[in-house]
Amino acid sequence: MMRNGTEYAIALRLPDGSISARRMPWFSLTRLPLLQKPFLRGFPLLLETLVNGIRALNISVEAGAQEQELTRRQIVLTVILAFILAVGLFVVAPHLLSLLMLHMRIGGDVEGVTFHLWDGFFKSCLFLGYIRLISLTPEIRRVFQYHGAEHKSIHAWEKGGEITSERAAAMSRLHPRCGTTFLLFVICLSILLHALLVPPFLHLYTPQSSVAKHCAVLAFKLLLVIPISALAYELIRYAARLPDGLQAAVLRAPGLALQRCTTCEPDREQLDVALVALKEALGPEDGAGIKTMPYTKRIETCL
Numbered sequence: 296m297m298r299n300g301t302e303y304a305i306a307l308r309l310p311d312g313s314i315s316a317r318r319m320p321w322f323s324l325t326r327l328p329l330l331q332k333p334f335l336r337g338f339p340l341l342l343e344t345l346v347n348g349i350r351a352l353n354i355s356v357e358a359g360a361q362e363q364e365l366t367r368r369q370i371v372l373t374v375i376l377a378f379i380l381a382v383g384l385f386v387v388a389p390h391l392l393s394l395l396m397l398h399m400r401i402g403g404d405v406e407g408v409t410f411h412l413w414d415g416f417f418k419s420c421l422f423l424g425y426i427r428l429i430s431l432t433p434e435i436r437r438v439f440q441y442h443g444a445e446h447k448s449i450h451a452w453e454k455g456g457e458i459t460s461e462r463a464a465a466m467s468r469l470h471p472r473c474g475t476t477f478l479l480f481v482i483c484l485s486i487l488l489h490a491l492l493v494p495p496f497l498h499l500y501t502p503q504s505s506v507a508k509h510c511a512v513l514a515f516k517l518l519l520v521i522p523i524s525a526l527a528y529e530l531i532r533y534a535a536r537l538p539d540g541l542q543a544a545v546l547r548a549p550g551l552a553l554q555r556c557t558t559c560e561p562d563r564e565q566l567d568v569a570l571v572a573l574k575e576a577l578g579p580e581d582g583a584g585i586k587t588m589p590y591t592k593r594i595e596t597c598l
Contacts, residue, residue, distance in 0.1 A: 296351045297445065297569075297576035304575035305351050306568045306590070307358045314568055314590035315358065316575045322346050337528030338521045342374075344474065349373050384425065385482075386516055389417035390509070405512050406497050408490050415486030422482060426556050436559060443468035444561035444569035446554075452573060458585045460566040468558045472535045475557045476550025480527035483549075488519055 297304050298321060306316045324339040325331050349370055393413040396402030403409040429435045450466035451458045496515050502508045531550070537543035561569070567588045574582035575592060 296348070297449075297572040298347075299576040299578070302576065303347065303351075304572045305354055306572035306575065307355055308564065308568050309358060314571050314588055316571050316590055316592040317354065318575050318592065322350070333529055334522075334525045337525030340528060341477075341524045345374055345377065346370065349377070382517065384421060385418055387513060388421060389414045390513060390516075392417040394509070405509065406494050408494075411486065411490035411493065414489065415482075418482055418485070422478075423556070426553075430556060439557055439559040440561040440565050441569065443558035444565040445572070446470040446473065446558060447561065447566060448569040448573045452577075452585070456584065458570065458573075460563055460570060460586075463566050463570065464561075464563065468560060469551045469554045471547045471550065472531065473550065473554055473557075475554050476534075476547070477527055477531050479550050479553050480530050481523055484523045484526050484530075485516075485519070488523055489516060492519065 301321050301323070302318060303321050304316055304318045306314060309315055322343055324343045325336055330336055330339050353370070393402060393405075393410050396413045397404055397410065402413045405411075430439060444463075446468050447463045447466040448458070449470060451463040454466075456462075493512055493515065497508070497512070500511065502511055530546075534543065534546035534550075537546065570585055571587045571590050574585040574587055576582075577585070
C-alpha cells in the first residue's frame with residue numbers, strides 16, 4: 296500500500312501468482328483548511344490512516360478468499376472495535392497494573408509521578424510484547440515482510456534513477472518516516488504528559504470515591520490522545536526533515552530500532568508487488584522509471 300497525496304495504490308499477489316493493482320482516492324478527514332494546520336492535523340490523520348488501512352486489508356482478504364468486500368458501515372464498526380481494543384490494552388490495562396503496584400506499596404497513587412512511571416513502563420511492555428507476539432504468526436510475519444518491501448522500494452525511489460527489484464533489495468528496510476515511529480512517539484509523549492497533566496487535573500476536580508476518581512483519570516487520558524497524537528505527528532515530521540547528524544540520529548534511533556521488529560527482509564516476489572504499488576501511486580509520469588512485472592490494474596473514482 297502506497298499513498299501519494301489524495302490517492303493511494305494497493306498491489307496484491309493473487310492466488311494464481313499474478314499481480315493486481317488498484318488506485319483509489321484517499322479517505323480524508325483533513326480536507327478543511329483548519330484541520331491541515333500543524334498541531335491540529337495529527338489526530339484526524341491518525342483516524343483516516345486507520346480507516347484506509349482497514350479498507351486495504353479488506354481488499355486483500357477479498358482478493359485472496361474471493362469474498363465480498365466490507366460495506367462502509369462494517370468498516371466503521373471495525374474501526375470502533377479496533378479503538379476499543381487498543382484502549383483496553385494500552386490505556387486501561389497499564390492503569391490497572393499501576394494500581395496493583397500501589398496496593399503492593401511499590402508505587403504511589405494517581406496524583407503522584409511514580410504511578411505514571413509505572414503506567415508508562417507497563418504500556419511500553421505491553422506494546423513491545425504485543426508486537427513480538429503477533430510477529431510469531433506466519434501471517435503477520437508476511438505482513439512485516441511486505442512492510443520491509445515498502446520501505447526498500449521508497450528508499451530506491453528517493454535515490455533516483457531506474458528502480459528495479461534488484462536495486463530495491465539492496466536498500467535498508469528501515470525508514471525514518473514510518474508510522475511505527477509515530478506509535479512509539481505517542482507512547483513516549485503519553486508517559487510525559489500524563490505525569491505532567493493528570494495531577495493538576497485532579498487538583499481541579501477530584502471525585503469523592505476512589506473508583507470514580509480513576510474512571511475520571513482514564514477519561515482524561517483518552518481526551519489527551521488528541522493532543523498527544525498531534526504532537527507526535529509534528530515530532531516525526533520534524534525528525535524526518537532534519538539533515539543527517541547527531542540530533543537527527545538521536546530522534547530517529549528509537550523508531551528505527553522498533554522497525555527491526557515490525558519489518559522483515561522481503562523476498563524478490565514481495566518487492567515486485569511493492570514496486571507495482573509505488574508505480575501506481577506515483578502515476579504514469581513520476582513512476583516511469585520503475586520497472587515492474589506485468590500486472591493488471593483497476594482505478595476507482597469514489598470510496
